[in-house]
Amino acid sequence: MSGIAEPFSEGQSLAHRLDPRGKIVVAALFATIIAVAQSLAAVLGGLALAGLWLLLARLPARKVLGKLLAVNSFIIFLWLVLPFSYPGEPLFTLGPLTASRQGIWFTALITLKSNAIIIGLIALIATVPVVTLGQALHSLRLPNKLCHLLLFTYRYLYVFEEEYQRLLTAMKIRGFRPRTNLHTYRSYAYLAAMLLVRSSERAERVFQAMLCRGFRGVFYSLRTFSWQRQDGVFLAGSLLALGALVLAEWRLPRLV
Amino acid sequence: MSEPLISVDRITFAYPGAAKPVFQDFSFQLGPHDHLGLIGPNGSGKTTLLHLIMGLLRPQAGRIIIFGREVRTEPDFVPVRQQVGLLFQNADDQLFCPTVLEDVAFGPLNLGKTPAEAREIALTTLEQLGLAGFADRVTYKLSGGEKRLVSLATILAMQPKVLLLDEPTTGLDEATKHRLIHIMQDLPIPFVVVSHEPNFLHSTVRHCCHLHTDFCEIKPMRLEELLNERDCCSPGDSLKPVMVSTNVVGPAE
Numbered sequence: 001m002s003g004i005a006e007p008f009s010e011g012q013s014l015a016h017r018l019d020p021r022g023k024i025v026v027a028a029l030f031a032t033i034i035a036v037a038q039s040l041a042a043v044l045g046g047l048a049l050a051g052l053w054l055l056l057a058r059l060p061a062r063k064v065l066g067k068l069l070a071v072n073s074f075i076i077f078l079w080l081v082l083p084f085s086y087p088g089e090p091l092f093t094l095g096p097l098t099a100s101r102q103g104i105w106f107t108a109l110i111t112l113k114s115n116a117i118i119i120g121l122i123a124l125i126a127t128v129p130v131v132t133l134g135q136a137l138h139s140l141r142l143p144n145k146l147c148h149l150l151l152f153t154y155r156y157l158y159v160f161e162e163e164y165q166r167l168l169t170a171m172k173i174r175g176f177r178p179r180t181n182l183h184t185y186r187s188y189a190y191l192a193a194m195l196l197v198r199s200s201e202r203a204e205r206v207f208q209a210m211l212c213r214g215f216r217g218v219f220y221s222l223r224t225f226s227w228q229r230q231d232g233v234f235l236a237g238s239l240l241a242l243g244a245l246v247l248a249e250w251r252l253p254r255l256v
Numbered sequence: 257m258s259e260p261l262i263s264v265d266r267i268t269f270a271y272p273g274a275a276k277p278v279f280q281d282f283s284f285q286l287g288p289h290d291h292l293g294l295i296g297p298n299g300s301g302k303t304t305l306l307h308l309i310m311g312l313l314r315p316q317a318g319r320i321i322i323f324g325r326e327v328r329t330e331p332d333f334v335p336v337r338q339q340v341g342l343l344f345q346n347a348d349d350q351l352f353c354p355t356v357l358e359d360v361a362f363g364p365l366n367l368g369k370t371p372a373e374a375r376e377i378a379l380t381t382l383e384q385l386g387l388a389g390f391a392d393r394v395t396y397k398l399s400g401g402e403k404r405l406v407s408l409a410t411i412l413a414m415q416p417k418v419l420l421l422d423e424p425t426t427g428l429d430e431a432t433k434h435r436l437i438h439i440m441q442d443l444p445i446p447f448v449v450v451s452h453e454p455n456f457l458h459s460t461v462r463h464c465c466h467l468h469t470d471f472c473e474i475k476p477m478r479l480e481e482l483l484n485e486r487d488c489c490s491p492g493d494s495l496k497p498v499m500v501s502t503n504v505v506g507p508a509e
Binding site: 130131151152154155156158159202205206208209210211212213214215216220221222223224 | 310312337338342344349350352353354358361362367371374410411414
């Protein structure tokens with residue numbers, strides 16, 4: 001259950017109170033710019049900007065660090081592979097492996113970029129409850145189908161998780177213990193297949209229930225967003241900062 | 257006798273690939289003042305009948321007439337679904353919005369109400385069912401009984417003219433069952449309720465419809481008769497004496 005909890009969505013900070021539509025637009029632009037940036041100046045600037053947003057969100061530091069640790073544990077694998085496989089000027093050798101200067105530089109850049117984007121998303125997107133996120137995307141004219149997909153995935157993830165746990169318990173109480181043998185693989189395959197069948201049947205029933213309540217393909221939302229002065233200030237400030245990042249990327253010399 | 261609200265006229269229905277049809281030349285009627293229990297053994301087609309009325313399934317032969325109009329195609333059923341409410345067996349199928357308020361407002365919004373009106377209707381309906389204060393609760397975190405009552409609220413918020421309830425008491429504790437009985441006794445509209453529980457039916461309906469493949473037999477609701485009738489009610493009821501005997505053994509352990 002904890003995997004799909006929303007630990008950052010509750011709060012009264014400025015970042016929480018901002019209109020989610022502005023935050024989504026800024027976060028999307030920010031992530032795109034950082035993802036394609038090649039210069040250290042732009043990436044470091046992005047990291048600083050993300051840090052600033054994070055301060056605005058006033059999230060519990062321990063939890064944020066936990067999330068960053070999780071993300072960086074994936075990046076460790078990049079450090080194990082990229083410096084030795086990226087062609088370039090050799091820097092040092094470890095047995096048969098040679099690390100290149102460019103490889104190390106490249107990996108460092110990826111590390112900085114990922115952290116900047118994750119921090120930005122934690123500060124701007126994780127502070128919006130998923131439900132509100134769906135509705136905000138809807139009011140930003142994202143196609144209906146994508147919004148529904150997001151909301152339904154979120155709503156029924158719990159139900160499928162419960163279903164999965166029920167099936168797993170049913171297996172356990174009959175003495176199933178996973179081992180490395182054909183019986184185990186077959187049982188897990190049954191479990192996965194059963195989950196798929198049940199999910200599909202449930203989807204059918206949910207759709208029927210929606211039809212019975214007059215659903216005709218369009219969602220109407222109870223929520224109305226209101227654009228405040230602080231949202232204008234946030235959007236203008238962020239756009240200026242993003243502009244500066246683009247300028248840095250464009251004007252300053254690249255290191256690679 | 258006044259014109260029936262729902263009239264199922266000599267329909268035949270079989271599930272694809274099934275050996276024999278659920279209904280053959282089957283007819284059923286619901287009058288404007290009926291409070292009807294629908295009973296029959298498992299697999300006798302109780303849920304199927306409700307789904308046929310809602311247009312979720314289509315009969316292979318025969319006619320379905322609702323509010324005096326024959327319904328046959330998907331567009332025919334759109335107005336039917338706005339005026340006939342169906343409470344599903346499983347509340348998790350029915351509640352799909354993140355919060356209770358949004359779920360209850362979903363139907364009214366589909367009926368073309370403005371967000372403000374829909375919110376008002378939703379809040380009023382919740383209050384009428386004794387669920388005031390539930391509006392901002394998250395649907396998947398409700399208990400089983402709460403989910404059932406909220407599902408009922410989502411249906412009643414559409415102000416239906418007829419209500420179909422598919423085993424509304426399954427999994428409910430006695431207290432919630434009593435709340436449901438009180439709600440149903442106060443309903444100003446006709447309803448059909450599928451149930452395997454004689455006591456529950458006894459407190460909510462005056463007549464019971466015993467389902468067979470080719471006809472349904474409407475009898476006045478008599479508790480003793482139902483309790484004795486094996487084929488109509490759940491094995492659970494005929495098992496009752498057994499459960500009593502385990503209780504007798506219980507304290508000795």
